[in-house]
Amino acid sequence: MRRKLSAFILLVLSLLLVNTDAFAQIIDDTTKAIYGPKTVLKLYEQDVLEGRYTAVPIDTTLDNLHNERYWYNDTAFYQHLGNIGTASTPMLFRAPDKIGVRLGKTIFDRYAYDPHRINYYDTRSPYTHLKYVQGGNGEQVFEVLHTRNINPRWNFGLAYQILSADQQIGPGSQGRSKGMLDNQAVKAFTHYRSENEKYDLFFNYTFMKVEQIETGGIDTTGTSAVEFERFEEAPVYLTQASNEESRNNLHLTQIYRLAKENLKVYHTLDYYRQRNEFVDDAIPATLVGERQPNGTYLGTTYLYPTFRYSTGRTRDATQYNELENTFGLTGNNKLSSYKAYLKIRNAGITYSAIDSIGTATTIPDSLLATGNVFKTISSSGDYNQVFIGGDIRLFYKELAELTGVAEYQLAGDYRVKGMARLGGAYGTLERVLYSPSRVQRFMLSNHFEWEKDFGNIVIDRIGAGLHQKIGKRQHVKLDGHFTNVKRWVYFNEQAVPVQASGNQRFWGGSVAHKINFGPLHFDNYVAYHNTDEANNIRIPDWLVESKLYLQGPLFREALFLQVGVQGTYASEYYGYGYMPVTQQFFVQDAYTVQGYPVADVFLNADIKTVNVFLKMSHINQGLSDPYYFQTPLYPGMRRSFVFGLTWRFFD
Numbered sequence: 001m002r003r004k005l006s007a008f009i010l011l012v013l014s015l016l017l018v019n020t021d022a023f024a025q026i027i028d029d030t031t032k033a034i035y036g037p038k039t040v041l042k043l044y045e046q047d048v049l050e051g052r053y054t055a056v057p058i059d060t061t062l063d064n065l066h067n068e069r070y071w072y073n074d075t076a077f078y079q080h081l082g083n084i085g086t087a088s089t090p091m092l093f094r095a096p097d098k099i100g101v102r103l104g105k106t107i108f109d110r111y112a113y114d115p116h117r118i119n120y121y122d123t124r125s126p127y128t129h130l131k132y133v134q135g136g137n138g139e140q141v142f143e144v145l146h147t148r149n150i151n152p153r154w155n156f157g158l159a160y161q162i163l164s165a166d167q168q169i170g171p172g173s174q175g176r177s178k179g180m181l182d183n184q185a186v187k188a189f190t191h192y193r194s195e196n197e198k199y200d201l202f203f204n205y206t207f208m209k210v211e212q213i214e215t216g217g218i219d220t221t222g223t224s225a226v227e228f229e230r231f232e233e234a235p236v237y238l239t240q241a242s243n244e245e246s247r248n249n250l251h252l253t254q255i256y257r258l259a260k261e262n263l264k265v266y267h268t269l270d271y272y273r274q275r276n277e278f279v280d281d282a283i284p285a286t287l288v289g290e291r292q293p294n295g296t297y298l299g300t301t302y303l304y305p306t307f308r309y310s311t312g313r314t315r316d317a318t319q320y321n322e323l324e325n326t327f328g329l330t331g332n333n334k335l336s337s338y339k340a341y342l343k344i345r346n347a348g349i350t351y352s353a354i355d356s357i358g359t360a361t362t363i364p365d366s367l368l369a370t371g372n373v374f375k376t377i378s379s380s381g382d383y384n385q386v387f388i389g390g391d392i393r394l395f396y397k398e399l400a401e402l403t404g405v406a407e408y409q410l411a412g413d414y415r416v417k418g419m420a421r422l423g424g425a426y427g428t429l430e431r432v433l434y435s436p437s438r439v440q441r442f443m444l445s446n447h448f449e450w451e452k453d454f455g456n457i458v459i460d461r462i463g464a465g466l467h468q469k470i471g472k473r474q475h476v477k478l479d480g481h482f483t484n485v486k487r488w489v490y491f492n493e494q495a496v497p498v499q500a501s502g503n504q505r506f507w508g509g510s511v512a513h514k515i516n517f518g519p520l521h522f523d524n525y526v527a528y529h530n531t532d533e534a535n536n537i538r539i540p541d542w543l544v545e546s547k548l549y550l551q552g553p554l555f556r557e558a559l560f561l562q563v564g565v566q567g568t569y570a571s572e573y574y575g576y577g578y579m580p581v582t583q584q585f586f587v588q589d590a591y592t593v594q595g596y597p598v599a600d601v602f603l604n605a606d607i608k609t610v611n612v613f614l615k616m617s618h619i620n621q622g623l624s625d626p627y628y629f630q631t632p633l634y635p636g637m638r639r640s641f642v643f644g645l646t647w648r649f650f651d
Contacts, residue, residue, distance in 0.1 A: 035124060035125040035650040035651060036609075036650055037057050037058050037060045037648070037650075038057045039123065039124040039125060040057065040058050040121060040123050040124075040125075040127045040650065041055035041056060041058075041121065041122045041123070042056060042057075042058055042119040042120065042121050042122075043055040043120055043121075043191070044117070044120070045116070045118075045120070045202045045253055046116075048202075049253075049255060049264075049266065049330055049339070050332060050337050050339075051261045051331075051332035055122050058127075058648075060611065060648070062562050062604040062605070062606055062611060062613075065562075065611055065613045065644070065646070066566070066604055066613040066615045066642075066644070067566065068084065068617075071133060071141050072110050072111050073111060073112065073113060074109070074110040074111075076090055076091075076110075077090070077091040077092060077545075078090055078091060078110055079091050079575055079576060079585070079630060079631055080630055080631065081631055081634040082168065082629075082630040082631065082634045082635050082636045083139065083165040083166075083168060083180070083181065083637060084135075084139045084140075084141065084163060084165050084181075085163035085164070085165055085181045085183050085210075085212075086165065086180075086181060086212060087108065087243070087578060087580075087583065088108075088110050089106075089576060091539065091540065091543065091570070092527065092539060092543070093483065093529075093537060093539060095432050095459050095461060096432060097415075099387075099409055099412075099413035099414065099432065099433075099434045099435075100345060100385045100409045100412065100413055100434075100435070101322075101345065101347045101383040101385060101435070101438065102437045102438065103274060103320040103349065103437060103438055103439060104437025104439035104440055105245070105274065105276050105318065105320075105583045107583050107584075108208070108210050108245055111163055111185070111208070111210075112185060112206070112208045112247065113159075113161075113185055113206040113208070115204050115206050115249045115251035115270070116251070118187065118189055118204050118206075120155060120157075120189055120190075120191040120202065121147045121149075121155050121157055121191075122149065122191075123147060123148055123149050124149070125148075125650050125651055126146070126147075126148035126649075126651060127146070127147050127148065127648070127649070127650055128144070128146045128147075128648070128649040129143075129144070129145050129646060129649070130143075130144050130646070130647045130648075130649075131143040131144075131644075131645070131646045131647075132645055133642065133643070133644035134642070134644070135617070135640045135641070135642040135643075136641045137166060137168065137637060137638060137640045138165055138166025139165050139166075139637075139640070139642070140163070140164045140165070141161075141162070141163055141644070142161065142162040143159060143160065143161040143162075144159065144160055145157065145158070145160075146158055146159075147189075153193045153194070154190070154192045154193075155190060155192075156188075156189070156190045157188070157189050157190070158186075158187070158188050159186070159187045159188075160184075160185070160186055161183075161185040161186075162183065162184055162185075163181065164179060164181055164183065165179070165180055165181040166178060166179060166180060167180035167213060167215070168180075168635070168637065168638070169218060169234060169634075169635065170234075170239065179213070180212065180213040180215075181210070181211070181212050182211045183208065183209070183210045183211075184208070184209055185206070185207060185208040185209075186206070186207045186208075187204060187205070187207075188204065188205045189202075189203065189204035189205075190202075190203050190204075191203075197257075198256060199254070199255070199256050200253075200254070201252075201253070201255075202252070202253040202254075203251065203252050203253075204251050205248070205249070205250050206247075206248065206249045207246075207247070207248040207249075208245075208246070208247050208248075209244075209246045210243075210244065210245045210246075211242055211243070211244050212242060212243045212244075213241070213242050214238050214241040214242055214243055214278075214280075214580040215236035215237065215238050215239075216236060216237030216238040216241070216301070216303045216580065216633070217236065217578070217631075217632070217633025217634050218234040218235070218236060218633050218634075218635070219234070219235045219236055219237045220633070221301070237301055237303055238280065238303065238580075239282075239284075240280055240282040240283075241278070241279065241280040241314075241580065242278075242279050243277070243279075243580055243583060244275075244277045245274065245275065245276050245277075245583075246274070246275050247272070247273065247274040247275070248272075248273055249270065249271065249272045249273075250269075250271040251269070251270050252268065252270075253266060253267070253269075254266060254267050254268075259331075261331060261332050261333065262331045262333065263329065263331045264329070264330050264331060265328070265329055266326075266327075266328050266329075266330060267325070267326065267327055267328075268324075268325070268326040268328075269323075269324070269325055269326075270322070270323070270324040270326075271321075271322070271323050271324075272320075272321070272323075272324075273319070273321050273322075274320045275317065275320075276317065276318045276319075277315065277316065277317040277318075278314065278315075278316045278445075278580065278581050278583070279314065279315050280314045281313050281315075282312075282313075283311065283312055283313060283314065286300065287299055287300050287301055288300070288307060288311045296308050297311055299447065302495070303579070303580065303581060304581070305447060305448075305494065306447055306448075307446060307447065308445070308446055308447065308449060309354060309355040309356065309446045310354055310355065310356040310446055311356075312356070313354065314353075314354075314445075314447065314581075315354050316351075316352070316353050316444070316445045316447075317351070317352045317353075318349065318350070318351050318352075318439075319349065319350045320347065320348075320349045320438070321347065321348045321349075322346070322347040322348075323346045323347075324343060324345045324346075325343070325344045326341050326342070326343045326344075327341060327342050327343075328340060328341030328342070328390075329341070335394065335395065336392070336393060336394050336395070337392070337393045338390065338392045338393070339390050339392075340388075340389075340390035341388070341389055341390060342386070342387070342388055343386070343387040343388070343407075344385075344386055344387075345383075345384070345385045345387070346382075346383070346384050346385075347383045347384075347385075348381070348383070349381050349383075349438055351442070351443075351444035352444070353444055353445055353446050354446070381442075385409055385410070385412065386409070386410045387407055387408065387409050387410070388407070388408055388410070389407030389408065390405075390406060391403065391404060391405040391406070392404050399422070399423060400422050400423075401419070401420070401421040402418075402421075403418065404416075404418045404419075405417045405418075412435065413433055413434045413435055414432075414433050415430075415431070415432040415433070416431050416432075417429070417431075423468075424466050424467045424468040425464075425465070425466045426465055426466075427462075427463065427464045428461075428462065428463040429461075429462055430459070430460070430461045430462075430463075431458070431460050431461075432457075432458070432459045433456050433457070433458050433459075434456060434457055434459075435456050436452070436454045436456075436457065436489045436497070439497075439582065439584065440452065440454065440489050441454065441497075443582060445581060445582065447581050448495070448496065448581060450496060450497065452497055454487070454489050454497075454499045455487045455499065456487065457485065457486065457487050457488060457489055458485070458487060459483065459484075459485050459486075460483070460485075460486075461481060461482070461483045462481065462482050463479065463481040464479075464481075465479035465480060466478045473515055473516050473517070474513070474514065475513070475514045475515075476511070476512070476513045476514075477511070477512040477513075478509070478510075479509060479510050480507075480508070480509035480510075481507065481508060481509070482506075483505070483507070484504070484505050485503060485504040485505075485534070485537070486503050487499055487500065488500040488504045488536060488537070490536045490537075490587055491579070491584050491585070491587065492586065492587055493577075493586065493588050493589065495577070495579040495581075495582065495584065500536050503533075504533070504534035504535075505534055506530060506531040506532075506534040506537060506539070507529070507530055508528055508529035508530060508539075509527070509528055510525065510526065510527035510528070511524070511527075512524070512525045513525075516551075519550050519551055519552040520549075520550055521547075521548070521550075521551055521564075522546075522547075522548050523547040523548075524544075524546045524547075525543075525544070525546075526542070526543070526544050527542070527544075528541060528542055529541060529543075536587050538573060538574055538575060538576055538587060539573070540570040540571045540573040540575075540593075540595075541571045541573065542569070542570070542571040542595075543569070543570050543571075544567070544568070544569045544570075545566070545567070545568045545569075546566065546567050547564060547565070547567075548566075549562050549563060549564020549602075550562070550563050550564060558608075559606070559607055560605070560606040561603065561604070561605050561606075562602070562603070562605075563602070563604075564601075565599060565600065565602070566599070566602065567597050567598065567599045567600075568598050569598075570593070570595065570596075571595040572592050572593065573592065574588060574589050574591070574592055574593070575591075575592075575593035575630075575631055575632055576588070576631065576632075577591075577631070577632050577633070578631050578632075578633075578634065585631075588632060590632070591629070591632035591633065592632075593628075593629050593630070593632065594625065594628055594629065596624070596625060596628035596636075598617075598618050598620070598636065599618070599619050599620045600616065600617045600618065600619065601615065601616045601619055602614065602615040602616075603615075609647065609648045609649065609650070610645060610646070610647045610648075611645065611646040612643075612644070613642075613645070614641075614642075615642045615643075615644075616639070616640075616641055616642075617637065617639065617641075617642055618636070618638060618639045618640065619639060621638055621639040
């Protein structure tokens with residue numbers, strides 16, 4: 001599969017390189033380009049809902065072209081398994097933006113197209129962009145997007161994305177490449193506006209399918225990971241396991257203006273399906289322990305603590321389906337905007353596992369389906385929920401703003417947030433009361449089983465900050481917050497969900513600062529968190545990312561360059577462990593993730609319609625520790641040369 005993907009990408013690049021002139025910008029009789037970045041505009045559904053119709057040109061800057069975080073749909077800091085595209089969880093705390101029923105399997109959210117944040121286009125000519133990244137250790141990113149206007153009021157587009165990576169640890173990880181990740185995604189989108197401009201339609205369909213080979217990390221049984229001079233030589237727990245996830249979403253929003261911008265009605269329909277499956281078809285006998293009186297078997301690793309249904313094979317699956325309809329009113333004028341809505345969510349979830357040792361005595365016979373060797377046991381649940389909500393915004397130009405957002409699930413969850421801003425200074429207050437996810441409440445698996453009756457979680461958060469430009473050369477963002485969490489639900493050291501008895505309190509702040517001295521630019525981000533009173537929320541005390549680079553044009557502005565170095569550092573902390581069976585990150589105190597800086601040297605170049613970068617990542621490998629860990633038992637990437645480009649075509 002990896003060879004086919006690489007061959008396909010190389011074929012596309014070869015065809016594009018045959019004759020660059022064939023793909024040049026359209027020019028008029030004066031040889032002046034009439035189609036380019038300024039004739040390809042993008043807009044967002046939320047902006048149209050709120051009355052902001054100003055489409056903006058696409059971004060062609062070089063900023064962060066080389067930065068791995070910006071290769072994905074979510075650019076925040078994440079803890080992951082040491083390679084691109086792998087299971088991940090945010091490094092900094094996030095309050096949920098969705099209340100009510102949720103599945104709770106989110107390890108691949110970062111890489112998926114978000115149907116609510118897709119940018120639509122308005123183009124004067126067909127527009128295509130090609131993005132490609134190739135690393136020396138097998139890391140690969142590819143995306144091709146094409147969009148065009150069918151007429152001045154109707155645009156359509158399609159995109160295809162690939163993320164892939166090679167296994168860095170375990171048998172066969174050296175020499176011939178061994179694929180560990182295959183992520184393929186598609187999005188199709190369209191925006192239509194009626195001739196009288198009273199009606200807007202936004203539609204998109206997104207799909208993602210991921211297969212990740214699971215190793216369980218470096219096997220430290222009877223030894224210590226630090227004893228291996230080269231972590232590639234270290235044994236791993238699993239050799240035949242994998243996680244598979246597929247998800248698709250159909251999103252449709254219609255907006256109709258009843259009284260121009262003063263009163264609009266809208267309807268949004270979302271259908272979402274997510275299926276997760278953990279498979280291990282060849283469980284080694286060494287992982288199976290003693291038989292218990294109830295017919296189950298103990299396990300010998302943290303990954304498989306018990307064998308409840310089969311000692312030779314695991315195939316656990318979860319499928320979640322959700323249909324959501326939102327009906328609302330919205331409007332805006334020069335000083336205010338508002339929105340009010342009714343939301344109806346219908347969801348269903350099905351769990352299944354295989355049984356070869358006949359221990360599923362608590363499952364009704366009606367749910368047992370007999371196969372050739374195994375019986376499939378399953379359980380399901382349906383949820384119907386109603387929400388009411390809205391928001392209001394009062395503002396005076398860009399000088400002052402007051403906003404309020406609220407949503408309430410009838411007889412259930414709620415969230416409320418307020419913000420006041422004067423100039424660049426702001427303050428926020430937020431409270432979220434939400435129910436635990438379905439995964440936290442129920443699990444059916446060959447290796448885990450629980451059914452929990454947790455109380456709702458409460459998050460109270462206060463924040464303040466200042467975002468200010470200082471003169472012509474500096475820009476600073478200061479942000480601070482205090483968070484109190486009641487009845488926090490987390491996965492403990494046994495990777496089983498529990499509810500904390502006491503409150504989790506933590507505070508922190510961040511500084512983002514940019515300054516330039518002519519062509520020399522210095523960008524810094526520093527975040528500090530104090531979690532002394534939040535033992536079950538894991539955030540590094542310090543998180544730093546700094547970038548120093550020279551920037552400017554060459555050859556009569558035919559070429560624009562950035563050349564520099566970037567460093568990233570997270571201080572030592574007990575990072576979350578990863579449990580592949582349940583696709584969850586869990587609290588652990590056995591291994592520290594050491595404080596380790598990773599330095600990259602990069603060159604970014606803009607040559608007309610092509611942006612290119614060259615990067616030597618992790619140039620400091622071996623200068624201090626022989627390796628470092630992104631997640632306990634999962635080492636970070638070794639030194640690697642990485643090449644990437646973004647190529648845009650305006651015809």
